[in-house]
Amino acid sequence: MSPESDGEAAGSVRIGRGAIAALASAFPYPPGRVFLVSSPGVLRFHGGAVRRALAGREVVEIAAEDGERAKTFDTLRAILDAAIEAGVRRDDAVVALGGGTVTDVAGFAAAILLRGIAWYAVPTTLLGMADAAIGGKTAVDHPLGKNLVGAFHPPSGVLVDPDLLATLPPDRFREGLVEIFKGLLVGNAAAARKMAGRLETLAGTREVDDFLGAAIRVKLAIVGRDPRESGERRVLNFGHTLGHAIEAASGYRGWSHGEAVAVGMAAALSISSRTEGFPAADALVLAAELVRFAGKAAPKWSEALEGALSKDKKGEAAGLTGVLLSDWGRPVMRKVPPAEWRRSLEALSGGEGTMPSPDAS
Amino acid sequence: MSPESDGEAAGSVRIGRGAIAALASAFPYPPGRVFLVSSPGVLRFHGGAVRRALAGREVVEIAAEDGERAKTFDTLRAILDAAIEAGVRRDDAVVALGGGTVTDVAGFAAAILLRGIAWYAVPTTLLGMADAAIGGKTAVDHPLGKNLVGAFHPPSGVLVDPDLLATLPPDRFREGLVEIFKGLLVGNAAAARKMAGRLETLAGTREVDDFLGAAIRVKLAIVGRDPRESGERRVLNFGHTLGHAIEAASGYRGWSHGEAVAVGMAAALSISSRTEGFPAADALVLAAELVRFAGKAAPKWSEALEGALSKDKKGEAAGLTGVLLSDWGRPVMRKVPPAEWRRSLEALSGGEGTMPSPDAS
Numbered sequence: 059m060s061p062e063s064d065g066e067a068a069g070s071v072r073i074g075r076g077a078i079a080a081l082a083s084a085f086p087y088p089p090g091r092v093f094l095v096s097s098p099g100v101l102r103f104h105g106g107a108v109r110r111a112l113a114g115r116e117v118v119e120i121a122a123e124d125g126e127r128a129k130t131f132d133t134l135r136a137i138l139d140a141a142i143e144a145g146v147r148r149d150d151a152v153v154a155l156g157g158g159t160v161t162d163v164a165g166f167a168a169a170i171l172l173r174g175i176a177w178y179a180v181p182t183t184l185l186g187m188a189d190a191a192i193g194g195k196t197a198v199d200h201p202l203g204k205n206l207v208g209a210f211h212p213p214s215g216v217l218v219d220p221d222l223l224a225t226l227p228p229d230r231f232r233e234g235l236v237e238i239f240k241g242l243l244v245g246n247a248a249a250a251r252k253m254a255g256r257l258e259t260l261a262g263t264r265e266v267d268d269f270l271g272a273a274i275r276v277k278l279a280i281v282g283r284d285p286r287e288s289g290e291r292r293v294l295n296f297g298h299t300l301g302h303a304i305e306a307a308s309g310y311r312g313w314s315h316g317e318a319v320a321v322g323m324a325a326a327l328s329i330s331s332r333t334e335g336f337p338a339a340d341a342l343v344l345a346a347e348l349v350r351f352a353g354k355a356a357p358k359w360s361e362a363l364e365g366a367l368s369k370d371k372k373g374e375a376a377g378l379t380g381v382l383l384s385d386w387g388r389p390v391m392r393k394v395p396p397a398e399w400r401r402s403l404e405a406l407s408g409g410e411g412t413m414p415s416p417d418a419s
Numbered sequence: 420m421s422p423e424s425d426g427e428a429a430g431s432v433r434i435g436r437g438a439i440a441a442l443a444s445a446f447p448y449p450p451g452r453v454f455l456v457s458s459p460g461v462l463r464f465h466g467g468a469v470r471r472a473l474a475g476r477e478v479v480e481i482a483a484e485d486g487e488r489a490k491t492f493d494t495l496r497a498i499l500d501a502a503i504e505a506g507v508r509r510d511d512a513v514v515a516l517g518g519g520t521v522t523d524v525a526g527f528a529a530a531i532l533l534r535g536i537a538w539y540a541v542p543t544t545l546l547g548m549a550d551a552a553i554g555g556k557t558a559v560d561h562p563l564g565k566n567l568v569g570a571f572h573p574p575s576g577v578l579v580d581p582d583l584l585a586t587l588p589p590d591r592f593r594e595g596l597v598e599i600f601k602g603l604l605v606g607n608a609a610a611a612r613k614m615a616g617r618l619e620t621l622a623g624t625r626e627v628d629d630f631l632g633a634a635i636r637v638k639l640a641i642v643g644r645d646p647r648e649s650g651e652r653r654v655l656n657f658g659h660t661l662g663h664a665i666e667a668a669s670g671y672r673g674w675s676h677g678e679a680v681a682v683g684m685a686a687a688l689s690i691s692s693r694t695e696g697f698p699a700a701d702a703l704v705l706a707a708e709l710v711r712f713a714g715k716a717a718p719k720w721s722e723a724l725e726g727a728l729s730k731d732k733k734g735e736a737a738g739l740t741g742v743l744l745s746d747w748g749r750p751v752m753r754k755v756p757p758a759e760w761r762r763s764l765e766a767l768s769g770g771e772g773t774m775p776s777p778d779a780s
Contacts (some may be wrong), residue, residue, distance in 0.1 A: 135492060138568055144560050170531070173558065173569045174647075197534065201504050207499055208534045209570065286535075 070215045071192065071278065073271055078104070079154075081180065085215030090149035091116045093141055097124040100156045100182055103225045108155055108180070118144045122160055126310060129159045129199045131207070137167040151214070152177040157230075158190030161331045162208070165196035169211030178215040183226055184234020184266070185316070187218045188241060188273045189294075191252055193281040204302060206366035210286055218274065220267055232261050232351070233316025234301035236297075238273040239348075240323060244293045245276030247387030254344060256259040268405040291388035297323030299367070300399055304357055306366035313354070320352035325402040330382040333398075334390055349406060355407035364396050432553065432578045432639065434632055438580040439465070442472035442514075442541065446576030449537055451510035452477040454502055458485040460542055461517045464586045468518055469541070472502035479505050483521055487671060490520045490560045493567070498528040507753055512575070513538040518591075519551030526557035530572030539576040544587055544597020545627070546677070548579045549634045550655075554642040565663060571647055579635065581628055593622050593712070594677025597632040597658075600709075601684060606637030606652045607750030615705060618712045654750035657742040658684030658743060660728070661760055667727035674715070681713035686763040691743040694759075695751055710767055717767035725757050731765070 065385030072084045092115045094108065101108075101119075106404055108115070120140040122133055141152075141341035154164035154177060161179045179191035197208025223231065235257055242250035249272040253260070260266055277294065284291040305313050324345035331341035349356060357363065380394030420428075433445045453476045462480075470478070481501045483494055494614035502513075503729065515525035515538060522540045529538035533755035558569025584592065596618055610633040614621070621627055638655065643766035645652040662683030666674050684705035710717060718724065728739060741755030 131496060142563050142567050146567075166531075169529075170568050170570055172567060173556065175573055195534065200499070202503050206503055206507075206533060207531050209531055210534055418747070 071218060071274060072215070073218040073274065075219060075221045077217055078107050078222065081108065081217055082114055083164065084217055085178060088149040088150065088151050090147055090151065091118055093118050093144070093146065093150060093152045094121055094155060095120045095122050095137055095152055095160060095320070096155040096168070097160060100124060100160070104155065104182060104222055105231055106115070122163060124157045124159050126159060126199070128296040128364070129163055131198055131200070132281060133163050134167055134198050137164060138171060140161055141167065141171055146171055146175070148172050148175060148315055150175055153180060154178070155180045155182060156186070157181070157183040158186045162196050165211055165213060166198060166208050169196055176214045177211070178217070179213045180217045182222045183230050184223055185230070185237050187220070188234055188270055189237040189277065191216050192274060192277045194285060195287070212285070215369035218270070220270065223264065223413075226347055228261065229314060231264065233314055234321070235260055235266065236316040236351070237355065238266065238269050239275035240274045240296050240319065241294070242269065243323070243383065243386065244296045244381070244389040245280060245387060246272050247385070250386050255347065257347060277408045292379065292391060293381050296383070297326055299378060299380050299394070300325050303363055303366040307357070307360060312394070315379060317352040317354050321354065321356050322405055324348040324356070325399060326380065328402040328405050329380070329394065329398055330384070334382045334384045335366035336383045336385060345406060356403050358407070359400045359403055366385040367396055425760070432579060432635060433576070433633065434579040436486060436580060436582045438522050438578055439468050439583065440472055442469065442578055443475055444712055445578055446539060447488055449510040449512050451508050451512065452479055454479050454481055454505070454507070454511060454513045455516060456483050456498055456513055456521060456528070457480045457516040458483060458521060459508070461485060461521070465516065465543060465583055475540070483524060483643050487516045487520060487560070487676070490524055492559055492561070493501060494524050495559050498525060499532060502528065502532055507532055509533050509634070511536055514541060514544060514617050515539070517547070518542070518543045518544040519547045522552040523557050524546055524559055526572055527559060530557055530570035537571060537575045538572070539578070540574045541578045543583045545584055545590050545631070546591070548581070549631055550598040550638065551596055553576050553638045555646060556648070565622060573646070580632070581631065584625065589622065591769060592625065594675055595629065596621055597629050597677040597681045599627065601657050601680065602634035602637045602655070603630065604684070604744065604747065605657045605742070605750040606641060606748060607633050608746070611747055616708060616710060653740065653752060654742050657744070657750060658687055659740060660741050660755070661686050664724055664727040667755065668718070668721060668723035678713040678715050681709040682715065682717050682767070685709040685717070685767055686760060687741065689744055689763040689766050690741070690755065691745070695743045695745045697744045697746060706767060717764050720761045720764055720769070727758065728757055767770070
């Protein structure tokens with residue numbers, strides 16, 4: 059049961075093609091009902107398989123839209139209302155089937171229903187499988203920023219079935235590749251070197267099972283050591299400090315999460331090579347690949363960007379902590395003044411090895 | 420800091436007349452700002468003392484109405500919005516000043532702001548001092564039931580200053596006495612025997628410091644052993660299974676929490692003497708005192724009551740667990756079928772030693 063499982067903050071993860079068929083037996087469940095939270099779109103693709111897998115259980119379906127725009131307090135409240143109207147009890151469990159939005163919001167609902175009931179994640183996007191559904195961070199957005207309200211509430215089980223990715227649109231697949239590459243860069247040098255230079259190829263072949271598995275193992279190891287993000291876990295925000303600022307400064311329009319994080323990683327690599335000893339030639343090549351893969355030129359510095367950077371919730375009063383790399387797989391954290399982010403963005407758009415291509419998503 | 424403090428689920432409690440003056444030095448605080456959540460009514464009485472005590476800190480005041488009717492999702496959201504609009508950071512802290520509603524809602528807000536920031540409780544009611552503010556259970560109500568959405572998020576400090584009770588209306592004081600007596604009945608036989616027969620007297624003299632301290636110690640000990648209410652902590656619900664049902668069946672009108680719990684305790688004592696070996700003569704006298712102190716005749720059995728009992732969130736699918744006593748200070752838990760609650764209510768209203776008096780609140 060999740061409420062007692064701070065010691066198992068990473069949760070139990072099952073990975074395998076076709077694993078969805080064994081959803082009901084993959085994990086121990088509490089004896090009550092299953093509240094299946096998912097969107098009509100996802101249910102159209104995967105509802106049949108999930109309902110068959112849960113055929114032996116009493117299932118209550120709760121509709122929740124997917125996509126960042128639905129990651130709101132109102133969506134949360136609708137899930138809470140539906141569960142409460144169905145008479146939710148402490149021995150019921152939530153199963154969240156969908157992308158990062160649905161697992162984040164449904165997981166948060168499970169965290170606060172009756173002060174915490176068990177939940178299980180079945181991510182249907184590559185981003186969700188590699189990152190969002192792993193590790194127990196749940197949240198909703200606020201008009202003033204992302205993930206500002208939430209809870210640490212580890213799922214009691216995460217089922218990762220890459221077969222579910224067959225229906226994922228290309229831009230969503232690309233976004234997941236960026237997160238996988240991020241995980242490997244901070245936690246698995248060998249796998250990161252293997253993946254480098256292949257982002258575009260992998261977006262075509264979709265043969266990512268090995269890299270996905272490696273990225274999940276990186277995240278599980280880090281989260282296991284620091285479930286509450288009081289220290290080391292923050293290295294998983296590599297590329298996200300600037301990435302979130304880019305998304306916020308654009309009003310969450312025009313930049314997808316994956317595009318913004320790819321540019322954020324490129325900028326962080328640029329700083330890393332200047333100040334942390336990350337190999338300069340590698341940084342140039344990687345930054346160029348990331349910006350090219352994002353398919354967008356790095357944004358110009360702006361007041362909106364500076365304002366958004368000052369609101370990132372990871373920062374304490376003294377300034378924003380950035381994640382940099384001293385080498386492949388070797389993250390370091392330190393305060394990065396806005397001027398350094400600005401300089402790195404100017405370097406990226408100044409033609410130092412970067413060749414932005416037209417929007418590729 | 421609270422987010423890491425599951426091992427200190429009971430929190431740090433300071434008790435003393437005049438302790439409010441030392442609020443700023445009573446506990447360690449994170450280095451950021453203080454979000455003081457309170458109601459205009461409470462601030463009118465105690466705002467001066469609290470502001471003086473926090474004079475060295477940067478304080479952001481957030482208004483939140485007190486009273487069960489304000490214990491809603493909307494109040495929660497208003498607190499979250501105000502904190503986010505003020506740019507809340509992880510090194511800020513919430514100080515909740517007020518009754519059980521304000522400490523429950525503000526504590527819940529602290530639990531989910533940025534996935535959990537530290538909070539401190541300064542209860543201003545006897546109920547809050549004896550019970551609500553102690554132990555880390557936070558929540559809001561839902562139209563379909565009380566405390567259905569919330570979190571376990573222990574305060575990093577609880578400051579109990581009985582001097583603040585000078586302005587508490589008589590009916591609120593009586594309600595607190597009921598909770599104190601409940602705590603002693605389940606956890607301190609000697610103090611409970613001393614308090615028995617004196618409820619009405621204590622409501623007049625208000626000399627309750629010793630009983631209050633004893634009740635807090637009972638709660639701290641139990642919560643320390645079972646912070647997540649997976650077992651023993653449920654004994655603190657003595658009188659509350661039926662009490663909550665009475666409140667819900669009345670639509671939260673006509674019965675105060677204290678009145679309903681007093682009658683719930685009387686009914687539980689009646690059952691305890693029939694089936695658990697609680698001394699029958701003592702049960703009769705105690706039940707009579709509790710019903711008389713509630714100032715209300717025990718309610719007639721009704722469909723609304725039976726329906727409300729079946730929705731209590733403490734119950735798992737098989738039925739409702741009741742807390743009974745095998746002796747003074749010796750709680751036992753077992754399933755209590757509705758028929759037994761019904762019979763106990765009929766016994767109470769059947770004149771078996773009970774003599775309801777006119778409304779005394």
